[in-house]
Amino acid sequence: MPWSTREVAELAGTTVNTVRHYHAVGLLAEPERSSNGYKLYEVAHLVRLLQIRRLRDLGVPLTQIESLGAGAASPEAALRAIDADLAASITRLQRVRVEIAAILRGASASMPAGFEEVSSALSEAEQSMMLIWAQLYDDEAMADLRSMLAAEPSEADAEFQSLPADAGESDIQRIAERFAPTFEDLFTRYPWLLDPRGHLTHSPQRTQDTVVATITALYNPAQREAIARASVLAAERLHRKDDA
Known part of the structure; x- marks a missing residue:
């Protein structure tokens, strides 16, 4: 009927x-x-x-x-595309569960994905910086930064964190000289630190403006001066090696 x-x-x-x-x-x-x-x-x-x-x-x-x-077969191409999307969603959800598990174990939630395990050794300023850097640099650069942060902190790191805004010239220069070899090693292992243009996700100008604003907000004048001097000293040491 x-x-x-x-x-x-x-x-x-x-x-x-x-x-x-x-x-x-x-x-x-x-x-x-x-x-x-x-x-x-x-x-x-x-x-x-x-x-x-x-x-x-x-x-x-x-x-x-x-x-x-009415009698046609299923649309294979569409189904394969949907299956690929589902596989990607499953992978993403599995990654999210790993990240949540790390946070539940005590890692900071104020870090980019993949940085949970190194967050406990970082200062609040460094954690904030990584959140911003993740918006400025590509995945390869962020993987390098994660490797850098996994290294054991040195005595110089602790001195830098405690450097007061009104620190004297000698203290600033001492911190800069102690950091210079570390910066030199990083510049050698990760050359893009000196010229990051190939790893940017925004324009060079926007990236530079954001980096300057971030460092200005997170570090006091003495700390900023120590970082700048250490970078210059490290670059000079590399140039001398190249000329030798």
């Missing part, structure tokens, strides 16, 4: 308006009509509706389904 539009919609678990829409876009063939003009849906129509609903539940867009007739 044929079904009415309402009846076939109920059997397919959809709505009358949806059935009409499928007719309008060519997904569902129009059924024959009775003498009084009512549509008469057969088993083939119900099967097609269920097929459409199944594909929609899997995430196949209507534009992909439109090219399929």
Whole structure:
């Protein structure tokens, strides 16, 4: 016995308006009509509706389904694309769970993804800096920064953190000279630190402005001067080696 539009919609678990829409876009063939003009849906129509609903539940867009007739196979390309998206989502969720587990073990949530394990050894200023740096530099650069931060902190690091804003010239120069060999080693191992243009995710000008603003906000004048001097000393040492 044929079904009415309402009846076939109920059997397919959809709505009358949806059935009409499928007719309008060519997904569902129009059924024959009775003498009084009512549509008469057969088993083939119900099967097609269920097929459409199944594909929609899997995430196949209507534009992909439109090219399929009632007896056509599933849209392989669309299904493969959806499967790839699901695989990527699973990978992302697994990574998120790892990050959450690290935070629950005591790592800081105020760090970029992947930096949780090194966060406990960093100052609040360094944690804030890494959050900002993650917006400025690409994944390769951030991986290098993570490796740098994994090193054991030195006595010079502690002295630098405690350096007061009104520190004298001799104290600033002493910190700079103690940091210079470390900076030289980092510049040698990671040359992009001296010319990061190949690792930027924003324009060089925006990156420079953000770096300057960040360092100015997070470090006091004496600390900034010590960093600047250490960088200059390290660069000079590298140049002397190159000229030798």
